[in-house]
Amino acid sequence: MEETNGDAPDARSRWIGAAQGLILPLGLLAVILGGLWYWDSRGEGGSGPNNAYGVVELPEAKNATGRSPAPEAGRAGPDFLLERPEGGTLRLSDIQGQPVVLNFWATWCPPCRAEMPELVAAYTRYRGQGLEIVGVNLQETNDQVLDFAEEFGIEFPLVIDRDGELTGVWRLGGPIDGIPTSYFIDEAGVLQDITYGPLTDGMLTARIGPLVAGTD
Numbered sequence: 001m002e003e004t005n006g007d008a009p010d011a012r013s014r015w016i017g018a019a020q021g022l023i024l025p026l027g028l029l030a031v032i033l034g035g036l037w038y039w040d041s042r043g044e045g046g047s048g049p050n051n052a053y054g055v056v057e058l059p060e061a062k063n064a065t066g067r068s069p070a071p072e073a074g075r076a077g078p079d080f081l082l083e084r085p086e087g088g089t090l091r092l093s094d095i096q097g098q099p100v101v102l103n104f105w106a107t108w109c110p111p112c113r114a115e116m117p118e119l120v121a122a123y124t125r126y127r128g129q130g131l132e133i134v135g136v137n138l139q140e141t142n143d144q145v146l147d148f149a150e151e152f153g154i155e156f157p158l159v160i161d162r163d164g165e166l167t168g169v170w171r172l173g174g175p176i177d178g179i180p181t182s183y184f185i186d187e188a189g190v191l192q193d194i195t196y197g198p199l200t201d202g203m204l205t206a207r208i209g210p211l212v213a214g215t216d
Contacts, residue, residue: 055165056081059093064189073194083160090157090159095132101183101204102185103180104172109179111197129215134157137160
């Protein structure tokens with residue numbers, strides 16, 4: 001009987017030790033799963049800081065084609081709401097009613113830097129005819145964008161795609177898979193032309209001319 005009684009505490013100790021060994025991993029797993037659920041719920045409808053920005057639904061009344069938005073000629077482009085580096089926001093559909101050149105760029109991109117003086121000159125030349133140029137920077141800081149704007153004398157509006165969401169939605173780069181990429185949109189919000197790679201003065205003239213002629 002004494003041997004049996006002596007074995008019982010050892011068995012209980014082994015069982016308790018094994019149970020305690022499981023508690024910590026299970027507790028950690030619960031914390032991880034809870035954290036994943038929390039962040040997922042913030043992304044779907046929570047109050048995260050960037051929840052309101054990025055691609056937004058294009059109002060039906062502003063879709064002149066009646067087809068789903070897509071970055072293709074003859075279609076309305078995907079709508080977006082993005083922050084401006086100096087403060088405030090810009091929504092693409094809010095400037096519908098005037099022709100728009102939508103240019104995606106970054107400060108580290110040599111072709112983007114090469115074409116920027118041409119875009120600045122085109123804006124000076126055509127803004128009196130209603131043209132708007134919107135420069136969409138990819139995932140850089142406010143200071144980087146503002147310094148770039150000062151360096152090149154940019155007066156047209158700039159916004160920042162902080163999460164890079166528009167890269168895939170707008171299919172940047174096409175066959176070259178890169179930036180700069182530019183979209184030429186008429187006053188009805190319909191894409192008329194797409195250019196992959198740096199723009200020249202001649203390319204801008206050929207593409208902007210028909211857009212502003214349609215506003216006369």
